[in-house]
Amino acid sequence: MAQKTSLSRLKLTDFRNYAHAALALDGRHVVLTGENGAGKTNLLEAVSFLSPGRGLRRAVLADVTRVGAPGGFTIFADLDGMEGEVAVGTGIEPNESETVSRKLRINGTPAKSTEEISDHLSVLWLTPAMDGLFTGPSADRRRFLDRLVLSLDHGHGRRAGDFERAMRSRNRLLSEGRFDPAWLSAIEAQMAGLGIAMAAARHEMLGLLRRLSAGSGDTPFPTPVLALEGFLDGAMDRPAADLEEEYLEMLRTSRGRDASAGRTLDGPHRSDLLVRHREKDMDAARCSTGEQKALLIGLVLAHARLTADMTGYAPILLLDEIAAHLDEGRRAALFDLVHGLGGQAFMTGTDRHMFSALADRAQFFTVAHGGITAEPSA
Ligand SMILES: Nc1ncnc2c1ncn2[C@@H]1O[C@H](COP(=O)(O)OP(=O)(O)OP(=O)(O)O)[C@@H](O)[C@H]1O
Structure with a gap:
């Protein structure tokens, strides 16, 4: 089985609707629940910035800095990656123009490009914005x-x-x-x-x-x-x-x-x-909307399995509102497949009960008004 890569800490400053936020993680999957607009996708987006490129929203950096902040945002993560434990930081400085590309530091040392993060982990995602892909x-x-x-x-x-x-x-x-x-x-x-x-x-x-x-x-x-x-x-x-x-x-x-x-x-x-x-x-x-969603899930899971097989390390998976359109049986099967990949998955939804089949395989957090609270496991 592929080895695990996982985040143990995520810390955000002036990122989207978060002035300051921190998540302490223990390597299990992460379930984020909360009302619409609470900031769940924003957290997944922050994790997606731990891969090269513009993240899961293909964001313009000027939109990422929190509205009302003096300028600039940072994302810090401690992770157990393909080359062991590293501390990663990315973002833009307050005095930097928001048209510049974001910087990446690995263990405090500036990286030449954001591509260097790929030596440590890979992050794959599936979001509702991809529903119209076909x-x-x-x-x-x-x-x-x-x-x-x-x-x-x-x-x-x-x-x-x-x-x-x-x-x-x-x-x-x-x-x-x-x-x-x-x-x-x-x-x-x-x-x-x-x-x-x-x-x-x-x-x-x-x-x-x-x-x-x-x-x-x-x-x-x-x-x-x-x-x-x-x-x-x-x-x-x-x-x-x-x-x-x-x-x-x-x-x-x-x-x-x-x-x-x-x-x-x-x-x-x-x-x-x-x-x-x-x-x-x-x-x-x-195909029908539901069939397209199922195909997309099949495709992303196949790719995750391929990444794990080829690199020997299971990728981090970001699954935004994944459970919403699946019946109970498919949901439980999805969680088993995701867990079987051997990596860490971040999943969001409005209703915590949708994730009960994960039981103690996940950590649960409630997201509200730009704040995050840890909940006891199901
Ligand atoms: N740069 C920014 N500064 C401040 N707030 C922002 C910024 N960018 C986005 N937001 C706000 O962040 C909020 C949370 O967005 P997010 O997409 O994370 O919600 P969500 O919890 O995933 O909701 P849903 O369940 O509706 O998908 C939104 O209200 C959005 O307007």
């Missing part, structure tokens, strides 16, 4: 898939950012009518290298998830069948060098078309993640 824009599904990839391939985010920047330069040159062949070729060569690396990493992730779900046993959650469409379809098993050549040629021959379109029409930024419900043999987008 019916919403393809950009949401690409972002979802990229987060899955990022948890196992830490360079993926940087490659995606570099690709985006190179593509913007190409779009600008084309829209300004500057068809300088040497300059365009250099940018396109960069895009080809990065773009094929991104597509290959996504393809590999789908392969891993496919193999995992083929071997998964009985669960009340449906099996998602995953495929990618929209860029080099069916070609990803060919050597990377050939694919780079092919993409480079696509870019070179489509300069005129892309100049008229005002954007690059071929590339990994056009891929879509297709999800089907295996048992029903139905596109996820055509």
Whole structure:
């Protein structure tokens, strides 16, 4: 079984609706209950900042600092991670512009980038905002898939950012009518290298998830069948060098078309993640709301299991309002699956009774008006 990574302490200052808050944790799962608007999701968001990127709300930092605070916010966590016990701090200083990226300190030492946290733990989440994943824009599904990839391939985010920047330069040159062949070729060569690396990493992730779900046993959650469409379809098993050549040629021959379109029409930024419900043999987008939620849970749990298998450490799971749409049997099965992963999960809900099947496997807290109170276990 995978080893556990867990938080033992979380301390917030001027974060969202919390002026000061502290949670002392003992390694069990964490259940946060309270009324709407109490600050439950904010706490999950704070934990999601212990991973690279903008957290589970994809927040703009200016929105994160508590309204009325002098400026800046901090999140401190003590955690037992993949390299042992560490103290992690992240946030922005009061005198810093809120357009800067947030800083990360590990054991007091400034990290070069927030990616360094990935050496210590991985954090995965499922929130109600993801409920429309299968019916919403393809950009949401690409972002979802990229987060899955990022948890196992830490360079993926940087490659995606570099690709985006190179593509913007190409779009600008084309829209300004500057068809300088040497300059365009250099940018396109960069895009080809990065773009094929991104597509290959996504393809590999789908392969891993496919193999995992083929071997998964009985669960009340449906099996998602995953495929990618929209860029080099069916070609990803060919050597990377050939694919780079092919993409480079696509870019070179489509300069005129892309100049008229005002954007690059071929590339990994056009891929879509297709999800089907295996048992029903139905596109996820055509499944019922409840079936879509169950598929999403199945997908996130499969990814958590994959992360645990590949790294040897179970990820921290953030499950926002997870119990609300499940009947009692499915809820209990979900808790057993989550517990079986061997990690620490943070779960929220408005009603504590929804979590009673967790019994003493979890610590319970009530959240109200920006304050947190520990409750006796169920
Ligand atoms: N920067 C901020 N400063 C102060 N308050 C904020 C800030 N950002 C968000 N809030 C407030 O935090 C409150 C709690 O939000 P949160 O999403 O955590 O609630 P919740 O307990 O998850 O509620 P629900 O059950 O409705 O999902 C909201 O009332 C929101 O307006």
